[in-house]
Amino acid sequence: MPSLFKRSLLPKLRSFPLTADAVTFLSGAAEFRRCLLEKIASATRRIYIVALYLQQDEAGQEILDALHAAKQARPELDVVVVVDWLRAQRGLIGAGKQPGNSAWYQEMTRTHASEVPVYGVPVQTRELFGVLHLKGFVIDDCVIYSGASLNNVYLHKFDKYRYDRYHLLQNRDLADSMQHLVQHGLVASKAVHRLDLPNLPTTRSLRNDIGDLRSRLKHAVYDTTQGTTDKSGLSVSPLLGVGKNNPLNRVICELIASAQQQLTICTPYFNLPLAVIREVNRALARGVKIDIVVGDKTANDFYIPPSEPFKVISALPYLYEISLRRFAKRHQRNIDSGQLNLHLWLDGDNTYHLKGMWIDQRYTLLTGNNLNPRAFRLDLENGLLIDDPKGELQAPRRTELAQIFQHTRRIERFQDLQTLPDYPTGVAKFLKRVSRVRIERLLYRIL
Template identity: 95%
Template sequence: MPSLFKRSLLPKLRSFPLTADAVGILSGAAQFRRCLLEKIASATRRIYIVALYLQQDEAGQEILDALHAAKLARPELDVVVVVDWLRAQRGLIGAGKQPGNSAWYQEMTRTHESVVPIYGVPVQTRELFGVLHLKGFVIDDCVIYSGASLNNVYLHKFDKYRYDRYHVLHNRELADSMQHLVQHGLVASKAVHRLDLPNLPTTRSLRNDIGDLRSRLKHAAYDTTRGTTDRTGLSVSPLLGVGKNNPLNRVICELIASAQQQLTICTPYFNLPLAIIREINRALARGVKIDIVVGDKTANDFYIPPSEPFRVISALPYLYEISLRRFAKRHQRNIDSGQLNLHLWLDGDNTYHLKGMWIDRRYTLLTGNNLNPRAFRLDLENALLIDDPYGEWLEPRRQELAEIFQHTRRIEHFQNLETLAEYPMGVAKFLKRVSRVRIERLLYRIL
């Protein structure tokens, strides 16, 4: 069954040429933290940090201290931090009422001689309906790209880590393009305000400006005018997307539709959009071998052990497992034949946050996109697509996949996954209730 998806964007994408030695892969969260701190300390022109959040904890303090030290040592350094507006003004889920990270940002600006401006970007008027989910740190002509935010677990500050992907790309044109979007597409907006200064405007008062920003972002794109459409070697294309049928979503679907031999997908929350499910089904029909790597439910960042009091958020990992079990049941024949391989990642009590795709021996997608309905409709997302038509970058790519698969086990049968009857009492009771009132489908769309 051939794909019905029109492949119109991939050939038109403008990209920046790369050399194989200009793209490095870091082996883990601790190395990611060390690399980030080293790059900040040695920066000479610019530091642009974009993340969902910069958390007030030991690792977050280490990053913010490093930024202040760099700015103090070189006042001419252009330092900008961009985080989600709403996420920065609330506490941790389940931790009670807290002032949020913005209070910490303000204290740091008040008590330091140097100034590191921290901007909050409101993608929507409510966090539930969309957040800033852009990734990428621009330091001079280097781009450090990861799906990770900045806190103890993402940066492996202590015993536990949250596993992600970590790439370092040395390319001035790419760095310029990513900085330009932050500077002119985000920070310049009337909806965007500094979180490190007191007397923040209310989100309600920004409602019209937020609507204008979201409308503009739906038509925004990275500046690739210095790029090329020639596919003469290794290259990278930055992609941006927010809302339904955006260019990033379309490229993701086109990539799956282009697969002929091998497709590998990583997602931490197994809740694939219908468009991706359809393309996976078509890929299976044309004989493509597919590997999908997800986290075991106990490796989900929302997982709460049954020994702790039940909270609604703790039901999410079980919802994702239910979705995975249904998918496995529908495709058991493909699993039996070895054409479809579903892998669960688990490494002690660490958590799993990988996203991205590997298509045949050519394309590699780096992204913070969770490949779920929320990412496809609500959040502001980005990605870097590496195109390797002549196999210049195959060995580092192979090594990254080998490291990912190191802590996985293959699901041999859908019955290997637990059912509702085996879930903790609080989780089972809640899931039965939402199923009865038919809001399960809504939950899958927004979580």
């Protein structure tokens, strides 16, 4: 497929060949939790867990207990947990002063005979300016890929769930590549320290090491020397990116530019980077049918009901709705013709966390990238690009999309979305204030 980019990455990507039966789609968060626990219990060689956070709650405890049990049963197991350094050392937003998950990790190590090291990766010196947003668990030769972190709602431990995508890829070369990046690109860094041991260094004392790590990560790639550039069969390419114009960002834009018939985009936070907006507009201009699925503002994980006290963080879902309304208004003609379809996901009081893309009948992108300016500039992100030139995964692909669309409604007119006068008093007052002092654009860049 010809590329519209002068220095295209897409045709040059090295990939690992796959068989159709090596790719499994899981239908929900509860199944994801069961699968993860089963894989941990049956692991024989390695378990590498990489997530933004492993939360101290019932589901998090279940996961960490399972890791300790697996290590105790098979001491030769290589077990590593990697989470964001800063996120692990603070409490939940809005929950007051808390010790953070690191205190729990230390208690678990102190009270268990088995050792499960938990490493903290500082992508930046402040959480606001970048976090570890890598996804993918490596268990033996299986890669379990999801945008989910590890807590009650992401794992549907009780009544509520946070909806994400969940895939299993059985491929030793892919698993080796992802482990190698974690082991040599992250854990080996001087900036990375174990959170499950006492006497943690301060972030301030690590400033130089953190700067060095971030510089190295800007040039880091997954090892694909065991892969191929042959594009004739089903394959998967791991992608890594941090900072402006990184390879993952470039491939995302190239994928949109390559679409000829159909493009589907999922993002929980509608705040598309300018580069993505441009490619979406070009795709519409050349006649591509586009579906964009976002969460209803009440299905956003930052949403706080109006009955509760106002917090600044609760304004975020409304900011995203404002952004979506502007986009819909600009493209009302495409919405009227059916070429552009904007879908709002809502299922009771559950939340929505899906991200990824489906391009024509060929490409599927699995990623934790939120397709927003923060993901494109600040956070350390990754993704798995599945290339399916022969259509071997069309059936599970249709199944996944049908499940996603099951709880959506189409926006018929931009007026269907609320505006400032409709918002709770605290939210409206805050948004008016930030608009007056013109920091709204800055908020869109970092949140």
